[in-house]
Every structure is written in structure tokens, then in C-alpha cells.
Amino acid sequence: MQRRQFLKSAIAIGTSTTLVGTTGCSTKEIDPLADINLTQADFKNGKPLPWINWAGNESCIPSWRLAPKSEDELISTLKTAKGSIRTVGAGHSFSGVVPTNDTLISTDHLAGLVRHDTEKMQATFQAGTRMHAMGPLLQSVGQAMQNMPDMDYPTIGGAIATSVHATGTEFGSMSSTVTEMKIATVSGDLVECSAIKNPEIFQAARASIGSLGVVTEITLQNQKSYNLTEVNKVENTEEVLNNIEARCKAHRHFELLPIPYTSLCVTVATDIAKPGDENVGEDDPQAVNTLRDVFESVAWIPLIGKGIYDRALKFAFSGEADTRRTGPSFNVFPHTRVVRFREMEYTVPAELGPACIREILKTIEEQNLPLAFPVEYRYTKADDIWLSMFEGQNGCSISIHQFGDLDYKTPFAVIERIFWKYSGRPHWGKIHTLGAKQLKALYPKHWQDFHEVRKTLDSQGRLLNTHLREIFGS
Amino acid sequence: MTTINSSLNSERVSNHFSCLSFITWGLLTSVVFSSYATAESLTEHQSQLFINNCVQCHSNPDTGAPVIGVESDWVAIKAKGEDKILNNVTQGIRGMPPLGYCSACSKDDFRVLIRLMTNMNDAKNDNHDVSKGVE
Numbered sequence: 073m074q075r076r077q078f079l080k081s082a083i084a085i086g087t088s089t090t091l092v093g094t095t096g097c098s099t100k101e102i103d104p105l106a107d108i109n110l111t112q113a114d115f116k117n118g119k120p121l122p123w124i125n126w127a128g129n130e131s132c133i134p135s136w137r138l139a140p141k142s143e144d145e146l147i148s149t150l151k152t153a154k155g156s157i158r159t160v161g162a163g164h165s166f167s168g169v170v171p172t173n174d175t176l177i178s179t180d181h182l183a184g185l186v187r188h189d190t191e192k193m194q195a196t197f198q199a200g201t202r203m204h205a206m207g208p209l210l211q212s213v214g215q216a217m218q219n220m221p222d223m224d225y226p227t228i229g230g231a232i233a234t235s236v237h238a239t240g241t242e243f244g245s246m247s248s249t250v251t252e253m254k255i256a257t258v259s260g261d262l263v264e265c266s267a268i269k270n271p272e273i274f275q276a277a278r279a280s281i282g283s284l285g286v287v288t289e290i291t292l293q294n295q296k297s298y299n300l301t302e303v304n305k306v307e308n309t310e311e312v313l314n315n316i317e318a319r320c321k322a323h324r325h326f327e328l329l330p331i332p333y334t335s336l337c338v339t340v341a342t343d344i345a346k347p348g349d350e351n352v353g354e355d356d357p358q359a360v361n362t363l364r365d366v367f368e369s370v371a372w373i374p375l376i377g378k379g380i381y382d383r384a385l386k387f388a389f390s391g392e393a394d395t396r397r398t399g400p401s402f403n404v405f406p407h408t409r410v411v412r413f414r415e416m417e418y419t420v421p422a423e424l425g426p427a428c429i430r431e432i433l434k435t436i437e438e439q440n441l442p443l444a445f446p447v448e449y450r451y452t453k454a455d456d457i458w459l460s461m462f463e464g465q466n467g468c469s470i471s472i473h474q475f476g477d478l479d480y481k482t483p484f485a486v487i488e489r490i491f492w493k494y495s496g497r498p499h500w501g502k503i504h505t506l507g508a509k510q511l512k513a514l515y516p517k518h519w520q521d522f523h524e525v526r527k528t529l530d531s532q533g534r535l536l537n538t539h540l541r542e543i544f545g546s
Numbered sequence: 547m548t549t550i551n552s553s554l555n556s557e558r559v560s561n562h563f564s565c566l567s568f569i570t571w572g573l574l575t576s577v578v579f580s581s582y583a584t585a586e587s588l589t590e591h592q593s594q595l596f597i598n599n600c601v602q603c604h605s606n607p608d609t610g611a612p613v614i615g616v617e618s619d620w621v622a623i624k625a626k627g628e629d630k631i632l633n634n635v636t637q638g639i640r641g642m643p644p645l646g647y648c649s650a651c652s653k654d655d656f657r658v659l660i661r662l663m664t665n666m667n668d669a670k671n672d673n674h675d676v677s678k679g680v681e
Contacts, residue, residue: 121636121651121652123649124636124638124644124645125644126643126644128637128638128643137649139591139650162647162649163643163645163649176649178650180594180595180598180599180648183598202602225647355608357641408608410610411641412638412641412643
């Protein structure tokens, strides 16, 4: 029996069961846009178009929505912009980094490859370039990014602003591959920075949450273009965690996705492609929805529901062949993402990763938290960027997801406390509830340095919105 | 968040967006424009928005999104009418994110892009709202 057919059978078993009562695993459905004060009537009343983020949990109605088509136009825009100014790329952040009811600047038209240096293996992009466009553009000049996240919808500007990362113990975040940047300040000046030119601005700009100005150009250290092969397996979570160091060392990139309420995880190992590597199987972007259906169908059954879920998945995945994807790196790193969710991610010191994920999985089960979505577990190499989650320490990033139509605040609040216990630093673009006081303690070396640079470039705080004022304490 | 892979599922042709080069985008755009000769002309601004945003999913059968140029994918959507489609685009629907990733799009941009992609040349809607988003 094929995996999906079997899982559908499990759903049928669960929904036909007549036992009464729940385990507490029942899920609280919500309107996917419940966090947003918008209705469809907005259009019929001729009201302005709202801005809404990818996850549907952040929104605003900007009075001025601008999309400059050149650096000169951007500078003119900044000189005349009114109120709080924020910049948006793809709008993929889960945190409130974008909303402003004043001036929203889109970088859609500030996109493309500006120049490249074959000798240095570097390339400069306009900051509004979507990451999915970068791979083919770089390949055309014989280059490729050293590493990439598992989805490529964001702009490079947004990715650098929030210190986006991928996985691989020998690879830093995306920000760590930046060698130069150009920034348009709120006063209309263009500032170039690198490790040599304006080095303090450079250290702040590589993870600035868009608070220094509008980044117009970003130069990346790349490498010669290359092919990868990704292998996906279903394994026992404890066995993988017990051997995590060796597993990471054995591969160019390695991550795991433990499935809550089961002993299983999906492992993703990615290496340079070898001759003869072939695709086996296909990506299934809807797989998490199947998991959810099975979980909701059987997990409510008193006492035995979660056991049935675990056994159903074990049976479904037993004997399943590995899935392989091979091809140019920019095709293998990213995956299609069609299931809407909300995400919280913290990075804990790498050596604490296994203990932290174990406590999270145990807590989900013990407290019957309605989290069926796989948890993501990745490693990133340390860097020296002032507000990078990886500043001064190798990091283990653990991501908790909730389906877009289910309550995320309650379960996330429980898990967030575990992250705090392990000195976790929140991802700037994902959901968290920390304020300036706690964040300052997590970045003791350079918190003050960062804000001195920020205030030099934006003395009036024009680039701050409600969220940034909360996290910066300004 | 990595999607879980499966050796089962889709029989649709895999055509991952990331394989698309700008050259391919150009070809696709040409095909759409020539196929839908009666569609409203796009401004340069709207063409750029179309390439940056719409194409990434609506050229990729793996996303489950209706595919540009496949008439049958759009029949049920066209039946909803332009205003309803605009609501869905703005707020997102199923796998489609709010605004279809396009933060730079005004209402008028969305209406033109909707007409282009659905080939809704004869769109008539009693509740048609011509007000622009504040620019």
C-alpha cells in the first residue's frame, strides 16, 4: 500500500471511531487572517489596498505605497517620505518588521544582477532581487551561492536584513557571505560599506532589520557553480540525535525534522552531486497537510490516540525508499511551499541543540500541545556580525510551526520558555515576544555599538515602526 | 521549512520554478502575451511585477496554482468574477499568499494582472471598483 493511501486509511479509522472524550490534542481552528483587522468589504467600500505578510499575521494600510524604479528615484522618495518609513521585499517575515501606516517602500523594481567579478567569485545584486532569480543569474556567469535557505521566495535584501540562514556546520548565515553593501539613508545619502570601508556600518548593516536605511546593492562571496544531491530519509529521531555530530560532519548540509508525537523524523542530507545521481521520487508540498489530517483524526482518541498516530506513521514510512533530488544547487536547496503556517525560531548554542529539541518534543507530548507540524533542526557556523543570531557562537536553530488556520500563540508561548532556558536568540524575521531588555542581554558585546551606528544614520528614528521600537527600546 | 518528500503523489509534470531562467521567463511572457492578444496591455511596471511575482507560482504545476496559459485551470476562477478574485488575491487563498507576494501592486495593477492571467477579456462586474490603492 502506498504511503499516502495508508495514511488516508488511518484518517478513516480515526474519524469512524466513536469513543468519547479527548486527549487535549484537539486543535483550535481560527480564521487564517484573524490577526488582521480587515474584511472583504474593504474593497467594496473603495478603501485603500492593505499590505499583508505571507503568513497573514501582520498587516497595515500604508498611506503612501511606493515602488521606486531606480536608485535616484529611491533617494528622491526618501527625501520626501512622510511619517514612519519601512521597506518591504517579498513580505515573507512572520514578525512585524514591515507594517507602517505611513510610507511603505517596495523594492520590486530594484532587482537584478549589477556586476560580477570572475576572479574574486563575487557578484553584486540590487537588494530587491528575489532569491529564486539569483540562481539562474549567477549560473550565467559561472557562479553560485555557497548555501541557500530551503525556500527562495524572499529578496536578498530581506534575507540579509534578518540574518536568514540555511543549514551546514561549515557554513555561516547568508549575511556572512556579504562583502559589500550600499545603503540609501533617510536623509538621501548613499553610503557604501565593507570590511574596509565604513566597517562599523558594515557590521551593523549585515543584520539591521532594515533600520539603517534602504539597502540598494549587496555583493556576495560566491563560488564556482555546482550540482547537489539531496537525500531524504525517515529515521528514528533519538538515533539521529545520539549521532548528530557525526551525521553533520558526514555531509555538506544536514538537517532533521522531528515529527511531534512520534519517534520519527525526516532527515535531509545534501552533498555535492556524484556522476550518475538521479532523481528518485518527488517533492510533496502537501505532505504536512496529510500529517495534520492523520493527527487530527486519531490523536483525540483517549489514551491510545497518539500511539495509533505513531504506529500509523511508522507503518506508512516503513520500507519507503529514500527520496533524492539532484541538479544545480539553486534548484536543490529550495522547496516549493504551498501550505500556509506561522513560525517561531530560536537559535541556541550549538552544543545545547540536542537537549533543547528533546525538551521541546517531550513538552509537546506531555502538555498535549496541538502541534502536528514537523519541527525543524539546523546548524549554522558562527560569525562576527553584531546582531546576528550566530554572533560569537556556532548555532543550532530550532523552528516551531503551526498551520495558518490554527492558534499558534498558546503553544508557541509554552515552547518559547524552553528557548529562553537555553539562551536562545530569536530569528529577527520570525515570531517571538522578546523586548529590548531581554534582547540586549542576548547580544552583550555589540547591542550598544549597533544602536550608535543606527542613530548616526537615522537620528530621528524615521525607519522604526511599532515592532522595531519594541525590540530596540527606542 | 523543508517540505517532506514523497515518492508518491503528483503525476503533474515537475517544472520547478527555480529552473526558470530569465530567458525562460521572457519566453513565457511572450507566449502569454501572444496567446492573449486581446488582454490589456501591461505597462513596463506591471510587466516587471508579473515577472517578479506571478510567474514564480503560476508557471509551476508543483505549487497547485492554476498555470498561466492552461485555460481549463482558470474556468472556475473566472466564474467568481473580478472583484471576488481581487479579494482572494489580496487576502490570499489556499496556497496563494496575500497579495501574491506583490507589495508593489496597486489595485489597478492587480486587476490588469488578473485579466491577463485569467484571459478575462470580457470581464464585466457590476461591483467593479476602480478606486486605486493610495500610491
